[in-house]
Amino acid sequence: MDAITFRFLMSLAASQNLEMYLMDVVTAYLYGSLENEIYMKIPEGLKMPEDLKSKAKEICSVRLQRSLYGLKQSGRMWYNRLSEYLLSKDYVNNAICPCVFIKKSSSGFVIIAVYVDDLNMIGTQKEIDDARTHMKEEFEMKDLGKTKFCLGxxxxxxxxxxxxxxxxxxxxxxxxxxxxxxxxxxxxxxxxxxxxxxxPFRPCEDNEEVLGPxxxxxxxxxxxxxxxxxxxxxxxxxxxxxxxxxxxxxPHKARSQTGYVFTIGGTAVSWRSQKQTLVATSSNYAETIALHEACRECVWLRSMTHHIQESSGIVTEKEPTKIFEDNSACVTQLKEGYIKSDRTKHIPPRFFSYTQELQKNQEVDIEYIRSSDNAADLFTKALPxxxxxxxxxxxxxxxxxxxxxxxxxxxxxxxxxxxxxxxxxxxxxxxxxxxxxxxxxxxxxxxxxxxxxxxxx
Known part of the structure; x- marks a missing residue:
């Protein structure tokens, strides 16, 4: 589970007046079953069989029957074991957010958000109590009560x-x-x-010091x-x-900065500030690249939130996601179609086409906003x-x-x-x-x- 999904789940818990509980799986990696043969040196303290006592430990090895801490595949094996059990208890998940398991009943629902061996349970009280009981029946668990500390x-x-x-x-x-x-x-x-x-980060001049190792x-x-x-x-x-x-x-390469922030239900759940990998020749070009990146994030956010809400039985309206853009030329090109001119003919069409298709399918709605009111500037430049x-x-x-x-x-x-x-x-x-x-x-x-x-x- 990533931080963006967790922030959305917390906003969902608050907006729907849900409970949040945290459980920890004791020695989680030991529950995994290995899919291939793995051998290891004989550890200190292990008693050798009678017929092998005469042989040196250096020439002997043992075969692992279960997953063990330190193996590269231990995390994957634990996830497979946990997901197999939860799916058998009628939980559902999908590839969009594979670490989120949801179970709906006639009286409510519970969402189990997994981060390694930490299980956050979000939902109605009865369903959470049932989930805690099921987990204790299958695994050794620590019940930490209401979530007070998670992911730092x-x-x-x-x-x-x-x-x-x-x-x-x-x-x-x-x-x-x-x-x-x-x-x-x-x-x-x-x-x-x-x-x-x-x-201000130019090479050292007279009377200036460079940070040492x-x-x-x-x-x-x-x-x-x-x-x-x-x-x-x-x-x-x-x-x-x-x-x-x-x-x-x-590192100054005349590259522009991409910055955006997405809010869901009033909650800021996803934001980004990153230098662009291409050198944009105009502000319109730079804004088009940034809008393309924001739309990619938007598609995933819409898929993730719709899956969680629909699987939980929460009624939502599938309206286009509003994206505010402060470059009027960029907004005009996206709404009226690709405009070929000396200033835009070199811009790869994929930056326009992807966003235009999303707008045509009513997944996003690009709207103009004054630069003075655009909070995304917080992620693109130093401000007074x-x-x-x-x-x-x-x-x-x-x-x-x-x-x-x-x-x-x-x-x-x-x-x-x-x-x-x-x-x-x-x-x-x-x-x-x-x-x-x-x-x-x-x-x-x-x-x-x-x-x-x-x-x-």
């Missing part, structure tokens, strides 16, 4: 929503790289041009990437940019403080777990220590009236505009 995410359950954060992980990363007492800044990176002449640069980037991929989309672009300089060279905070609030506002008919939203400010200051990460959860309230463990704010005064790094 801290999960807090409230009456009206779910709060997901990584405060403990963030503190460990800061302490590991001696940044726990650093002075925070307003944005993750400076706002300046990154062209060849003004690139004693600085664990790549390890620090890896720590940030886990945050950016799980709960901190606001640092995705800065982390992606820094990752390019892991060899202390000048005011613009960054505006888009950051928009994206974090999308991390919302809400019911379809309720309009009251509670904003929980999760505190994460960054340097010697407090950073407040915003997540929304559902309520019951038309009032928009902000809840903090220190204050209660009434106006959303006051949030900008509380956002800091």
């Amino acid at each position: 995410l801290q999960i807090e359950h409230f009456q009206d929503g779910i709060f997901v954060h990584q405060s403990n992980y963030t503190k460990r990363v800061l302490k590991r790289f001696y940044m726990d007492k650093a002075t925070p800044l307003s944005t993750p990176m400076v706002n300046r041009s990154l062209d060849v002449e003004k690139d 004693e600085v664990p640069y790549m390890s620090a980037i890896g720590g940030l990437m886990y945050l950016a991929n799980c709960t901190r989309p606001d640092i995705a672009f800065a982390t992606n940019l820094l990752a390019r300089y892991r060899y202390l060279s000048d 403080t005011t613009v960054f905070k505006k888009h950051m609030f928009t994206v974090l506002e999308c991390v919302v777990y809400k019911t379809c008919e309720k309009k009251r939203l509670y904003l929980f400010q999760g505190e994460i220590m960054l340097g010697n200051r407090i950073s407040k990460v915003l997540h929304l959860s559902p309520g019951t009236s038309d009032e928009l309230c902000v809840l903090s463990n220190k204050s209660r704010l009434k106006e959303p505009s006051e949030l900008y005064q509380n956002l800091m790094y």
